Amino acid sequence: MIFLEVLLFILGVALFTVTLSSIIGVPFLPTHHKQARAMMEFAALRPGLRVVDLGSGAGRLLFLAAERGADAVGYELNPVLYFWTLLVIKLKGLSGRVSVRCQSLYQADLSGADVVFAFLFPKPMAKLAPKLFTEMKPGATIISYAFSIPGHTPIKKEQGIFVYKV
Ligand SMILES: C[S@@+](CC[C@H](N)C(=O)[O-])C[C@H]1O[C@@H](n2cnc3c(N)ncnc32)[C@H](O)[C@@H]1O
Structure with a gap:
């Protein structure tokens, strides 16, 4: 009986989290493990690089980037996912x-970023495009999973991952 209650509680939290992200703009779906690892390869991450994940969800891309020595900042408006990421940062000793910032991704400071990751929808990608290409420094990399950036040609497209250079 207690097992069923715990299961229902977990399902409730998961449903609430996905619904809340949908209301914010994009439902919460973590990047698949295989594609997340490919995104790290395409970004050629190394110690010292600065990475931003726009809509960082539960932080999967942030933690993979940190494993490769990069410094990573996530922007996530869903408070459940924000606090979850904070907790994992503490538990992994990666402070x-x-x-992670509980702030809209449209307010992200991209001026110092070497790599920006995004897994959003077509509309937010179109809205973000001018910000990405004006705020990021020349030579910086943008990696979008699942959706392209309208009006821009990727330098690489593989496994549903679009890579752009500023
Ligand atoms: C598809 S998930 C991607 C999660 C993560 N980047 C990953 O690849 O595993 C998109 C996330 O963007 C967040 N999001 C949507 N609109 C946002 C906004 N305006 N500001 C900050 N986060 C936003 C959602 O809450 C959701 O967690």
């Missing part, structure tokens, strides 16, 4: 290298 100096990974951070």
Whole structure:
């Protein structure tokens, strides 16, 4: 009986989290493990690089980037996912290298980013495009999973991952 109650509670939290992200703009769906690892390869991450994940969800891309030595910042408006990421940062002892902000991704500071990751929808990608290409420094990399950036040609497209250079 207690097992059923715990299961229902977990399902309730998961449903609430996905619904809340949908209301914010994009439902919460973590990038698949295989594609997440490919995104790290395409970004050629190394220690010292600065990574931003726009809509960082539960932080999967942030933690993979940190494993490769990069410094990672996530922007996530869903409070459940924001606090979950904060907790995992603490548990993994990554406070100096990974951070998350409960702030709209449209307000993200992209000026210092070497790599920006995004897994959003077509509309937010179109809205983000001018910000990405004006705020990011020349030579920086944008990696979008599942959706392209309208009006821009990727330098690479593989496994549903679009890679752009500013
Ligand atoms: C498809 S998930 C991607 C999660 C993560 N980047 C990953 O690849 O595993 C999109 C996330 O963007 C967040 N999001 C949507 N609109 C946002 C906004 N305006 N500001 C911040 N986060 C947003 C949602 O809450 C959701 O967690």
